[in-house]
Amino acid sequence: MIEIKDLYKSYQMGKNVLPVLKGINFSVQKGEMVSIMGSSGSGKSTLLNIIGILDELDQGTYHLDGLEVKNLNEKIAAQYRNKFLGFIFQSFNLINYKTAIDNVSLPLYYQGVSRKEREERSLYYLEKVGLAKWAHHLPNELSGGQKQRVAIARALASDPKVLLADEPTGALDTKTSYEVMEILQKINNEGKTIIIVTHEPDIAQMTKRNVELRDGIMISDKRIEPVLAKDYV
Amino acid sequence: MSSMMNRDLWKEILASLKSNVLRTMVTAFGVFWGIFIMVLLLAASRGFETGIKHKFSGIATNSLFVWAQKTSMEYQGMPKNRWYRFNLKDEQAIKENVKGLKVVSPRNDFNTNIVHGLKSGSFNVEGNTAQFLTQIAIKLTQGRYVNQEDIDQKRKVAVLGWALIDELYEKDEPVIGSYIQIKGVNFKVVGVYKDTSIEGNNNVQAQQKIHIPFNTFSQVFNMADQVNYFFITAEDGQSVSKLKEQIIDVLQKNHKINPLDKRAIGNFDLNSQFEKFNLLFTTLTAVSFFVGLMILLSGVIGISNIMLIVIKERTKEIGIRRALGATPYVIKKQILLESVFLTVLSGMGGISFATLLLSLVNIWIDGLDPFEIMVINPTVSISTVLLLFGILIIFGLFAGMIPARKAVKMKPIDAIRTE
Numbered sequence: 001m002i003e004i005k006d007l008y009k010s011y012q013m014g015k016n017v018l019p020v021l022k023g024i025n026f027s028v029q030k031g032e033m034v035s036i037m038g039s040s041g042s043g044k045s046t047l048l049n050i051i052g053i054l055d056e057l058d059q060g061t062y063h064l065d066g067l068e069v070k071n072l073n074e075k076i077a078a079q080y081r082n083k084f085l086g087f088i089f090q091s092f093n094l095i096n097y098k099t100a101i102d103n104v105s106l107p108l109y110y111q112g113v114s115r116k117e118r119e120e121r122s123l124y125y126l127e128k129v130g131l132a133k134w135a136h137h138l139p140n141e142l143s144g145g146q147k148q149r150v151a152i153a154r155a156l157a158s159d160p161k162v163l164l165a166d167e168p169t170g171a172l173d174t175k176t177s178y179e180v181m182e183i184l185q186k187i188n189n190e191g192k193t194i195i196i197v198t199h200e201p202d203i204a205q206m207t208k209r210n211v212e213l214r215d216g217i218m219i220s221d222k223r224i225e226p227v228l229a230k231d232y233v
Numbered sequence: 234m235s236s237m238m239n240r241d242l243w244k245e246i247l248a249s250l251k252s253n254v255l256r257t258m259v260t261a262f263g264v265f266w267g268i269f270i271m272v273l274l275l276a277a278s279r280g281f282e283t284g285i286k287h288k289f290s291g292i293a294t295n296s297l298f299v300w301a302q303k304t305s306m307e308y309q310g311m312p313k314n315r316w317y318r319f320n321l322k323d324e325q326a327i328k329e330n331v332k333g334l335k336v337v338s339p340r341n342d343f344n345t346n347i348v349h350g351l352k353s354g355s356f357n358v359e360g361n362t363a364q365f366l367t368q369i370a371i372k373l374t375q376g377r378y379v380n381q382e383d384i385d386q387k388r389k390v391a392v393l394g395w396a397l398i399d400e401l402y403e404k405d406e407p408v409i410g411s412y413i414q415i416k417g418v419n420f421k422v423v424g425v426y427k428d429t430s431i432e433g434n435n436n437v438q439a440q441q442k443i444h445i446p447f448n449t450f451s452q453v454f455n456m457a458d459q460v461n462y463f464f465i466t467a468e469d470g471q472s473v474s475k476l477k478e479q480i481i482d483v484l485q486k487n488h489k490i491n492p493l494d495k496r497a498i499g500n501f502d503l504n505s506q507f508e509k510f511n512l513l514f515t516t517l518t519a520v521s522f523f524v525g526l527m528i529l530l531s532g533v534i535g536i537s538n539i540m541l542i543v544i545k546e547r548t549k550e551i552g553i554r555r556a557l558g559a560t561p562y563v564i565k566k567q568i569l570l571e572s573v574f575l576t577v578l579s580g581m582g583g584i585s586f587a588t589l590l591l592s593l594v595n596i597w598i599d600g601l602d603p604f605e606i607m608v609i610n611p612t613v614s615i616s617t618v619l620l621l622f623g624i625l626i627i628f629g630l631f632a633g634m635i636p637a638r639k640a641v642k643m644k645p646i647d648a649i650r651t652e
Contacts, residue, residue, distance in 0.1 A: 054556060054646035074641065075560045082558020093553045093649065097248050109241060110558040152492070 002028040007060035024217040033188040035204040039214035086155030090167035092147040094139040101135040109159035125153035165196040170195035181229035260539040261579030263532030268583035271525025278521045280515040280611025291370030293466040294507040300499045308491035320460040332481045333471035339460040348414040349401040358443045360450025376409045376424030383446040391420040396440035473504045533628040540636035552648025561641035572633025580625040
């Protein structure tokens with residue numbers, strides 16, 4: 001599904017060049033649930049952004065579902081993100097003047113899906129995260145956990161190939177974090193590929209594969225038996 | 234363009250405008266005010282034009298006065314500094330040789346003492362033909378004007394200017410049917426006129442003339458076939474200014490005037506004067522338009538400014554939208570439409586408010602005597618409103634262009650990270 005070879009990425013900081021990723025080789029198969037660990041500055045978020053086509057790589061190759069992602073113009077990049085990728089952010093990033101269902105509909109709106117179908121599909125995904133009753137509430141009427149569940153529904157709405165989650169539990173308490181992880185595990189069990197960036201070991205334990213970055217280099221990559229989040233809920 | 238009708242798009246636009254109602258309204262006020270001033274200026278210049286032209290209404294503006302002066306050059310044995318007179322043969326010659334003329338009226342006049350009962354005064358007497366009525370703005374307040382029978386039968390009838398009544402008559406004394414003496418000859422008064430082209434009550438002297446039949450004038454005052462003036466009006470499709478040379482040519486031949494002698498024939502071209510008026514009003518409208526446009530421009534810059542602030546505030550939101558698959562085109566389109574929508578909406582508000590104000594002014598003006606005021610019916614036409622609508626759309630696009638470009642300039646990931 002994801003195939004990255006010899007990836008280099010550096011940022012220009014004034015006169016200095018700051019290398020962030022120094023030769024990453026990384027591939028993810030369909031249906032995997034991978035966690036990327038590392039301390040801050042290790043390059044884990046940068047890697048996720050490159051996978052999410054929100055940032056560009058300097059060197060190396062990146063294939064997403066067999067398509068090479070290289071020098072895309074913003075229009076194509078936006079279309080790829082819309083079709084192939086679903087994003088979950090630490091701070092939820094819901095649009096605060098739109099109701100839950102309108103937030104979930106947004107990726108479908110940009111696909112040009114008709115209003116009626118958009119509403120049906122959005123409601124389906126809200127139901128999946130257990131928030132069908134809250135469909136017409138604004139984000140500020142929801143708790144943090146509920147907001148993140150809306151964000152998950154939104155990421156799922158366009159039925160993407162890969163879900164990318166950047167510290168999805170970073171703003172949530174432990175109990176709520178596990179609820180969110182339970183949903184992500186459920187979605188993964190239905191076959192969706194998920195990549196989670198986190199610095200919390202207990203969250204990483206709930207994925208099927210653990211990758212660790214340090215100073216822009218991958219220092220470990222091991223498959224584990226996931227801890228089931230629902231046991232803690 | 235089907236996306237213009239998209240309900241969701243409009244919902245998005247309204248949602249973002251509603252997110253800060255006060256600021257939206259303050260911003261909108263700039264354009265509202267600009268278009269408001271512009272409509273008022275355009276309406277005022279149009280009202281002024283209508284008002285001034287109303288004063289000319291009834292006057293055949295496509296007209297030329299010609300009169301005889303002293304020659305200034307020798308020609309065919311005739312000396313210079315020679316006095317000569319037009320005559321009725323000239324009328325025939327002009328009518329036969331110059332095509333495209335509607336009316337050629339001869340006129341004689343002099344100042345003389347007029348007596349009525351015990352009152353008297355020196356006033357101007359004009360001998361006019363019946364067609365003269367079609368050439369100038371004369372409104373009869375009593376009785377009738379000189380007619381063809383008066384002319385044919387050389388009747389001794391007179392039509393008085395309304396301002397003469399006070400000079401020659403006692404209060405409440407009947408005017409029609411009374412007699413006045415011109416150079417000792419009795420004339421029966423058959424009508425009273427008012428010259429409506431003359432501003433209000435001011436130019437009283439011009440309202441103190443006596444009109445009598447042309448033929449009567451010639452006979453009673455021994456003018457033979459002599460003519461002081463010709464008042465010539467061209468047909469509607471023709472310009473009297475263009476026919477002027479032909480007319481002068483005929484008169485020069487009739488009176489053996491050197492064709493190079495510019496001073497022998499005096500003339501006054503009403504048409505070219507009127508065209509100068511038209512130029513004045515065109516200029517006035519253009520200036521109103523320009524001033525309005527400049528005020529509007531500052532309003533539009535306000536909208537552009539606020540849109541820049543709005544997209545800065547919404548940087549993160551725009552980043553999120555782009556992560557979810559919004560293409561730069563979609564983002565730009567939304568910002569442009571927001572800007573156009575805001576501009577057009579506030580502009581239409583300005584037009585409506587100005588129109589309301591104008592209709593109130595119109596109600597007030599309608600109650601006044603149209604001959605006493607300078608401004609009549611200050612309004613803007615539908616085509617002007619449509620033009621303003623088009624200008625608003627273009628200005629709205631213009632206002633949204635820089636913000637729209639700025640909105641998609643940042644990388645999505647940087648946009649999402651902004652707080």
